[in-house]
Amino acid sequence: MSARLAFSVFLCALGALAACAPVSTSADGTTATAANARKCFFQDDVRSFRASADGRNVYVRELDKTIYRLEAAGACPELSDALAIGFAPMGGMNSLCTGDYTRLVVGGSPSSMPCSVRMAGALTEAEVAALPARDRP
Structure with missing residues (x-):
C-alpha cells in the first residue's frame, strides 16, 4: 500500500472514530465530546x-x-x-x-x-x- 493511500485510510478511520465519540448536552443545549468534558x-x-x-x-x-x-x-x-x-x-x-x-x-x-x-x-x-x-x- 502506498504511503498516500495509507494516510487516506488513516484519515477516514479517524473521522469515523470522531463521529462515534460520546456527546453530552449541557443545560444551555450545546454539545461537547466526552474528551472536552473531562x-x-x-x-x-x-x-x-x-x-x-x-x-x-x-x-x-x-x-x-x-x-x-x-x-x-x-x-x-x-x-x-x-x-x-x-x-x-x-x-x-x-x-x-x-x-x-x-x-x-x-x-x-x-x-x-x-x-x-x-x-x-x-x-x-x-x-x-x-x-x-x-x-x-
Missing part, C-alpha cells in the same frame, strides 16, 4: 468556595475563574459552616479531573474529619447563572 484543575489553584445549602455539593472557583462542582460522597456535617477547606489528595495527585475523588478537609474545627468528594465537572455559564447567589463562590 476538565481538570490544580487543587492549589482554588481561590474561593461555597457549600450548597443541603451540604451535598461544594462549588469552587479556580484561578482562571472557572467554577467546578464537587459532590460529597457521604456525610460531611461541618461543610455548611466551613470557613476554609483544603484538599488531601488521594494517591499524591495534585490535579483533580472530572470523575476523580479526593478528600476535602474542612477547616474551623480541630476535630474535623476529611470528607470524600467527587469532582463532577466544570459548570457552564448558564449553570453558574442558575446557581442561587448563596451557592456561588
